[in-house]
Amino acid sequence: MRxxxxxxxxxxxxxxxxxxxxxxxxxFNIESLTVAPTEDPxxxxxxxxxxxxxxxxxxxxxxxNKLIDVIKLIDLNEGAHIERELMLIKVMARxxxxxxxxxxxxxxxxxxxxxxxxxxxxxxxxxxxKLDAFIEALDKSLILEVVxxxxxxxxxxxxxxxxxxxxxxxxxxxxxxxxxxxxxxxxPVNPDHLL
Amino acid sequence: MGKKLRGAEIFVQxxxxxxxxxxxxYPGGAVLHIYDELxxxxxxxxxxxxxxxxxxxxxxxxxxxxxxxxxxxxxxxPGATNCVTGIATAYMDSIPMVVFTGQVPTHLIGNxxxxxxDAVGITRPCVKHNFLVEDVKDLAATIKKAFYLATTGRPGxxxxxxxxxxxxxxxxxxxxxxxxxRSYKPVTRGHPGQIRKAVxxxxxxxxxxxxxxxxxxxxxxxxxLAEFGHLLGFPITNTxxxxxxxxxxxxxxxxxxxxxxxYEANMAMHHCDVLLAVGARFxxxxxxxxxxxxxxxxxxxxxxxxxxxxxxxxxxxxxxxxAREVLRxxxxxxxxxxxKPMSRKGDPWWKQIDEWASVDCLRYDRKSKVIKPQYVIEExxxxxxxxxxxxxxxxxxxxxxxxxxxxDQPRRWIxxxxxxxxxxxxxxxxxxxxxxxxxxVCCVTGEASLVMCIQELSTCLQYNLPIKIINLNNRYMGxxxxxxxxxxxxxxxxxxxxxxxDFVKLAEAFGHVGMRVEKTSGVxxxxxxxxxxxxxxxxxxxxxxxxENVYPMIAAGKGHHEMHLAPGSGTNRELA
Ligand SMILES: Cc1ncc(C[n+]2csc(CCOP(=O)(O)OP(=O)(O)O)c2C)c(N)n1
Numbered sequence: 131m132r133x134x135x136x137x138x139x140x141x142x143x144x145x146x147x148x149x150x151x152x153x154x155x156x157x158f159n160i161e162s163l164t165v166a167p168t169e170d171p172x173x174x175x176x177x178x179x180x181x182x183x184x185x186x187x188x189x190x191x192x193x194x195n196k197l198i199d200v201i202k203l204i205d206l207n208e209g210a211h212i213e214r215e216l217m218l219i220k221v222m223a224r225x226x227x228x229x230x231x232x233x234x235x236x237x238x239x240x241x242x243x244x245x246x247x248x249x250x251x252x253x254x255x256x257x258x259x260k261l262d263a264f265i266e267a268l269d270k271s272l273i274l275e276v277v278x279x280x281x282x283x284x285x286x287x288x289x290x291x292x293x294x295x296x297x298x299x300x301x302x303x304x305x306x307x308x309x310x311x312x313x314x315x316x317x318p319v320n321p322d323h324l325l
Numbered sequence: 326m327g328k329k330l331r332g333a334e335i336f337v338q339x340x341x342x343x344x345x346x347x348x349x350x351y352p353g354g355a356v357l358h359i360y361d362e363l364x365x366x367x368x369x370x371x372x373x374x375x376x377x378x379x380x381x382x383x384x385x386x387x388x389x390x391x392x393x394x395x396x397x398x399x400x401x402x403p404g405a406t407n408c409v410t411g412i413a414t415a416y417m418d419s420i421p422m423v424v425f426t427g428q429v430p431t432h433l434i435g436n437x438x439x440x441x442x443d444a445v446g447i448t449r450p451c452v453k454h455n456f457l458v459e460d461v462k463d464l465a466a467t468i469k470k471a472f473y474l475a476t477t478g479r480p481g482x483x484x485x486x487x488x489x490x491x492x493x494x495x496x497x498x499x500x501x502x503x504x505x506x507r508s509y510k511p512v513t514r515g516h517p518g519q520i521r522k523a524v525x526x527x528x529x530x531x532x533x534x535x536x537x538x539x540x541x542x543x544x545x546x547x548x549x550l551a552e553f554g555h556l557l558g559f560p561i562t563n564t565x566x567x568x569x570x571x572x573x574x575x576x577x578x579x580x581x582x583x584x585x586x587x588y589e590a591n592m593a594m595h596h597c598d599v600l601l602a603v604g605a606r607f608x609x610x611x612x613x614x615x616x617x618x619x620x621x622x623x624x625x626x627x628x629x630x631x632x633x634x635x636x637x638x639x640x641x642x643x644x645x646x647x648a649r650e651v652l653r654x655x656x657x658x659x660x661x662x663x664x665k666p667m668s669r670k671g672d673p674w675w676k677q678i679d680e681w682a683s684v685d686c687l688r689y690d691r692k693s694k695v696i697k698p699q700y701v702i703e704e705x706x707x708x709x710x711x712x713x714x715x716x717x718x719x720x721x722x723x724x725x726x727x728x729x730x731x732x733d734q735p736r737r738w739i740x741x742x743x744x745x746x747x748x749x750x751x752x753x754x755x756x757x758x759x760x761x762x763x764x765x766v767c768c769v770t771g772e773a774s775l776v777m778c779i780q781e782l783s784t785c786l787q788y789n790l791p792i793k794i795i796n797l798n799n800r801y802m803g804x805x806x807x808x809x810x811x812x813x814x815x816x817x818x819x820x821x822x823x824x825x826x827d828f829v830k831l832a833e834a835f836g837h838v839g840m841r842v843e844k845t846s847g848v849x850x851x852x853x854x855x856x857x858x859x860x861x862x863x864x865x866x867x868x869x870x871x872x873e874n875v876y877p878m879i880a881a882g883k884g885h886h887e888m889h890l891a892p893g894s895g896t897n898r899e900l901a
Contacts, residue, residue: 154449192632198454201508
């Protein structure tokens with residue numbers, strides 16, 4: 131199954147390669163990976179999309195937690211969450227085709243952000259699935275370039291992954307992994323802190 | 326404001342403050358400022374090896390025997406790359422080690438400067454963590470962090486890469502007593518609920534089995550394991566890495582398990598109904614075919630590293646915690662329950678195990694005139710009264726040492742179990758001997774392994790390390806030959822050790838004593854003579870039976886119950 135892991139990482143040289151190296155060394159799969167600074171300059175946020183059986187995901191989470199540069203992480207799939215990805219796509223848009231492409235972009239709530247005599251650049255955000263569907267809906271021969279950012283995700287409701295809020299809520303892990311989670315279990319969350 | 330110190334002075338001062346006794350190293354351009362400071366003091370003793378790989382194995386051996394972290398100092402570039410095998414060796418066996426590598430000055434990093442390698446990048450997959458120190462202000466705190474990480478939680482090697490200019494720059498020195506790493510909080514106390522559950526399961530078992538590994542040695546939990554074992558009366562097996570954690574001469578010990586484990590240990594694994602694993606990691610050399618592993622058992626696994634749990638084998642009761650603390654807690658719970666230990670004589674499970682043991686799987690031809698390697702180890706065991714430190718290399722000799730030397734104490738059996746590094750034995754023995762100058766330290770090796778780090782014989786002379794090298798010389802890479810015999814139709818492709826040196830002359834050329842022993846009748850006397858030379862390194866070259874194989878054996882893809890026994894064992898389990 132596909133999982134989105136949200137990770138707070140020390141903003142240190144080499145932290146990214148530790149994560150990437152872990153995945154290649156242990157033959158884990160990475161579908162996409164994004165890293166960006168956070169409001170705290172010492173911390174980066176990584177969102178990593180991977181897939182595997184429950185056992186493999188459990189190993190991935192444990193191995194990530196073992197990296198010294200990983201401060202905290204959550205598996206967004208353990209609860210309700212939102213995922214978004216941004217895509218910039220450049221397509222041929224000539225003559226009669228121009229209208230067709232424009233209509234398609236509108237249906238998918240995309241925006242045309244660059245126009246030439248022969249091309250459009252369309253900006254589209256949504257789940258990975260939605261972006262796939264848009265590409266699928268276009269005539270392949272018209273696509274010149276596809277640029278995707280990779281997935282970002284966030285939990286719905288009060289669940290949050292942050293250093294300043296001392297805790298996150300998460301559903302009780304399955305019995306098998308109960309005692310096997312290395313980092314100390316978080317204290318109960320105060321929803322007032324989450325705004 | 327305190328006095329300012331240069332980076333090199335800070336380095337040496339930090340080692341002193343850390344209580345470092347020995348540093349194993351080899352100089353070069355990038356670390357010359359540091360070497361200059363080492364020259365000016367005598368608190369931290371520098372041991373000059375003859376190859377950086379030797380430095381890492383020596384530090385590793387020192388750490389395994391003493392429990393203190395091993396410390397290494399090498400130069401940039403080739404100095405650092407020569408350490409990689411030793412770092413990986415320590416990593417696989419969770420050995421606390423701090424390796425300092427010199428680096429080119431910060432302004433040259435990335436320029437392909439002379440003797441530049443990306444030491445942090447190269448070692449990343451085989452360290453617990455590593456650091457590049459970019460500013461002298463971070464040097465002391467980074468050294469503290471390195472020792473803290475190396476020695477806590479699941480221990481392991483940590484590399485600190487120090488550019489030359491950092492060792493020249495100055496700052497105020499402050500060595501922190503403690504460090505806080507926000508992302509690193511190893512759990513040592515087991516979950517009380519899980520511990521109760523585990524004990525309940527154990528006490529209800531009819532065919533229990535206790536399997537413990539290197540974690541018990543590393544965590545100094547042997548006393549707890551003995552008490553725990555005696556409270557239960559259950560059979561106990563150790564992994565190759567765990568030997569000595571439970572006394573081999575104890576009635577409940579059924580020998581090592583795994584590929585070359587005893588018949589009784591492996592059969593008991595296969596038939597047990599509750600398995601307790603402590604500080605072991607279900608390595609493939611231990612489990613055999615996973616699909617056939619302990620088919621009837623509920624499994625309890627105690628380990629300090631959560632990622633070891635349910636990695637290879639799904640576990641019913643996982644407990645994250647240190648072996649010592651969890652065993653202590655379990656002991657309390659068992660005492661509360663007033664459990665009557667399983668009877669070693671009367672219990673049907675023990676009867677069954679004794680029946681398996683009666684095949685005498687470690688039997689060999691004791692009448693042979695040609696020296697049997699097993700016999701050499703048995704004599705060594707008898708003459709040292711089981712009280713020596715035994716280091717080893719990799720191959721048949723390693724398995725024979727593990728099978729025939731009965732380790733009653735932890736930290737006496739020093740071998741590269743995880744990475745299987747030939748060349749480990751001799752330098753590791755140097756570290757052990759430095760840690761315990763009065764002890765008898767023997768390196769049981771094979772002629773192929775021994776020559777891999779033979780240059781360290783010079784180091785042994787320089788520091789007067791009276792190691793006894795037991796060379797089981799079968800003129801073959803014996804373990805390779807054994808596999809070729811069994812699985813490649815006796816096509817002995819490149820496993821014959823042609824053009825071997827004269828080991829006696831070789832020992833003498835390095836300033837030591839060499840002795841060759843060619844007959845069984847000469848083994849005991851030669852060993853006696855060598856062991857009596859308290860102040861001399863002696864290389865004993867035993868010309869052993871070339872055809873001898875290690876038994877029992879679980880072949881690849883087989884389960885514990887599918888062991889092969891030696892030819893002539895009178896069973897249908899012979900492999901030949
Ligand atoms: C550095 C290294 N290279 C290769 C191997 C593969 N290997 C494992 S055992 C062995 C043969 C060892 O021969 P020897 O040291 O003579 O010991 P014996 O098996 O004969 O006792 C080899 C080549 C290894 N373990 N380590």
